[in-house]
Amino acid sequence: MTELQSLVILILVGFLPSEVWRWLGLVLGRGLDENSEIILWVRGVATALIAAVVARIIFIPPGTLAGVPLSVRVAALAIGFLAFLFIRRSAFAGVVVGEAVLITGAIAFGS
């Protein structure tokens, strides 16, 4: 595959299928009030979609993360979140604790 061909493929199957939703959101979102009922509902849907992405990465992990057992992935996310809640709602603390649990668990229970 030449560099030009791979760029054309990137635009056709990467850029356009993804970008079309941003364009549709732009067309549909214009003229709506930020506190209107429909926007509140849309906000709920968008937030739930992000949660679904989080759940998907934990349950159907990409690449090397699949090498870490599911129980360790779930435990690391839960303990990291608890650390976040108890250590002054610091995202940094939560990430550090979650990653530490992931590494420890992967070494202890991994293949």
Add this chain to the structure above:
Amino acid sequence: MSDLSPDRPSASPPRVFLEGLKSGVWSVFFYVLVGNYLGLGALAYEFGFSFWWMAASTLLVWAAPAQVILISTLTTSALVEVALAVTLSSVRFLPMVAALIPLFNAPGVRQRDLLLPMHLTAISVWVEGMRLLPARPRAERVAFYNGLGVGLISGALIGGAIGFYLAARLPPLLAATLLFFTPMALLMSTSRNARALLDRLAFALGLVVGPIVGWLNFGLDLMWTGLIAGTIAYLVHRWREARNVGSTP
């Protein structure tokens, strides 16, 4: 609506853009993106893509899940299949952009002025934008958001470039740690920015409904999860609002 007043002098667009850029670079997401794209860059290297292709995919697609799908399936699957998977993984941009657009409503803001801000919209930029934009005067929001988006996308470009070169040496456990960055950061930033019961409930329900819908294997699981969990959260929010209005004299 004092911020719409024409008398109010607003800062020049380049200055506001730079302020947005600074907010992007100082955001926790900048480091999260560097980390996450380290893994993506390594993946691109392993699948035989070029350095510039990886950079172009970040600039054009600007959605980590879609890029993961592209990189890992492009060499083996039919193009139609890849396009379908990418489009499904990006459906979330529709409600995200629709929820964001009203924040940009101001006299003189045209539809085409919003094409760049909307292209720069990814989860990280969206979360930071929803948090920071309401505090900015309306006239400054487009330039500020563009700066924010460029600041954050540059973190992804830097991470992708470093990951591409590190690929040969990255131990699997370190790569797994980098991939784990994304769900952790999304979970915590969303709960930190959750303004109302609606946001928290939608997120919690999404975490539960997502795996169930995925397991039931309907297809389009992200979209269904969003619709089901988001609608339940919205209905609970409405029911509570109605009850509060009813109980206060």
